[in-house]
Amino acid sequence: MAQEHNLAIFRGTVKFKNNVQKIWGVLIFLSIVTTIEVILGIFKPDFLVHTNFLHMKLLNWIFIILTLVKAYYITWDFMHMRDEKGSLKKAVVWTSVFLILYLTALILIEGNYIYDVYQDGFIKWDF
Amino acid sequence: MDTTVTNATTGKVWGGGNQPMGASYGKLMMWFFILSDALTFSGFLVSYGFSRFKFLDIWPIADEVFTHVPFFHGNYPMYYVAFMTFILIMSSVTMVLAVDAGHHMKQSKVAIYMFLTIIGGGIFVGSQAWEWGTFIKGSYGAVETRGGRILQFVDAETGHQVALADFATTIETDRVQHEAKNGIWFESESAGTTYRLEEVVAGVQSHENILVRTETINAEGKKTVLDRSESLEILNQAVGVVEGANLIHNEYGHRLFADFFFFITGFHGFHVFSGVMINLIIFFNVLLGTYEKRGHYEMVEKVGLYWHFVDLVWVFVFTFFYLV
Known part of the structure; x- marks a missing residue:
């Protein structure tokens, strides 16, 4: 099965000679992404903190998107998802993505609602 | 390895020997487990969210909580967690190299890479234990109000937080710790905090430069610092001193922050710990030549999947606990 590896990443723009080289290449990429996250987290540039996009700070959007990018490369290259059949990819990714999106949306909306009750409602620190 | 099996059984799918989705039984079951565990972790992270x-305007700012690096004094937000993240990614890389060496049937290489992976996991768990210890011990101390809010103390000139020890006045008292041997056998109390509430309040009254900082986050994204008269006023609501963090009190801010910190990083740390244990077992099997005899190193690949998953979860914990 996993004997023959798909050695191209970034949609084929970067091709590695062998699997070991690909592993190191992905490590370098993941390290760069983490470094960017840490630098942004330490310095917190003002324009990113004070710009809101869809009810969230631009900085937080960047963090979440970079996290998903890292998650993709960990799953695809370290967990060899790139070499698995399409049906296995879909079974794992679609299931988790849809369930988690659904859960996140509902629970965060509910949390925000309770925040509003605390702010404008009659009840204060009751539960 | 055995892709030919699938070709041979085309036509009689129910006859056995057929691999769903082209993955072996063990790998497929590992993916089942990983998917369900991923949903468990998302449940935890979403409940944190x-x-x-719910308490958006009073939630602690992670940068102000995790500021310590071992062997260094001072304020270094993020550096240590970033180090932990790198350690875990590195151990993921050695793991995937072990899997690769296993495909080429190189026993000694698999063993070396497995060993490095175990070392990386050990460093990570140790770092997490240190992080827990620092968090439990606390750094400055604070007081808690009747409503459960935390009041911290800052220096009026620098705006930096001040430790209770730097300003609290010592007041003599006859009160001693009540121990079970001095009364009814089932009644005793814990040792109590280093400074009592009246000592802290007296300290604030006698030091003109001490101001109270509340949990409320202002428009600039910083915690609100009260002026001198408000500071003295709000201290009337204080009911106790808090040093460090546990499941009930948390000097850094909202107690739920501490609860989730212990729960989520603890659950993740337990995963890393079990990963190290499983890796150890596989490592010894590699040394004993079990997989050499078996003819393939698929077991290394399966624990590899679990180990990468632990790394994957940490990527999310890192983002949602420390960055966002």
């Missing part, structure tokens, strides 16, 4: 949204 729920509580945070």
Whole structure:
């Protein structure tokens, strides 16, 4: 099965000679992404903190998107998802993505609602 | 390895020997487990998000909580967690190299890479234990109000937080710790905090430069610092001193923050710990030549999947606990 590896990443723009080289290449990429996250987290540039996009700070959007990018490369290259059949990819990714999106949306909306009750409602620190 | 099996059985799918989705039984079951565990972790992280949204304007700022690096004094937000993240990614890389060496049937290489992976996991768990210890011990101390809010103390000139020890006045008292041997056998109390509430309040009254900082986050994204008269006023609501963090009190801010910190990083740390244990077992099997005899190193690949998953979860914990 996993004997023959798909050695191209970034949609084929970067091709590695062998699997070991690909592993190191992905490590370098993941390290760069983490470094960017840490630098942004330490310095917190003002324009990113004070710009809101869809009810969230631009900085937080960047963090979440970079996290998903890292998650993709960990799953695809370290967990060899790139070499698995399409049906296995879909079974794992679609299931988790849809369930988690659904859960996140509902629970965060509910949390925000309770925040509003605390702010404008009659009840204060009751539960 | 055995892709030919699938070709041979085309036509009689129910006859056995057929691999669903082209993955072996063990790998497929590992993916089942990983998917369900991923949903468990998302449940935890989402409930963290729920509580945070609920108390959005008073939630602790992670940069101000995790500021310590071992062997260094001072204020270094993020550096140590970043180090932990790198350690875990590195151990993921050695793991995937072990899997690769296993495909080429190189026993000694698999063993070396497995060993490095175990070392990386050990460093990570140790770092997490240190982080827990620092968090439990606390750094400055604070007081808690009747409503459960935390009041911290800052220096009026620098705006930096001040430790209770730097300003609290020592007041003599006859009160001693009540121990079970001095009364009814089932009644005793814990040792109590280093400074009592009246000592802290007296300290604030006698030091003109001490101001109270509340949990409320202002428009600039910083915690609100009260002026001198408000500071003295709000201290009337204080009911106790808090040093460090546990499941009930948390000097850094909302107690739920501490609860989720212990729960989520603890659950993740337990995963890393079990990963190290499983890796150890596989490592010894590699040394004994079990997989050499078996003819393939698929077992290494399966624990590899679990180990990468632990790394994957940490990527999310790192983002939602420390960055966002």
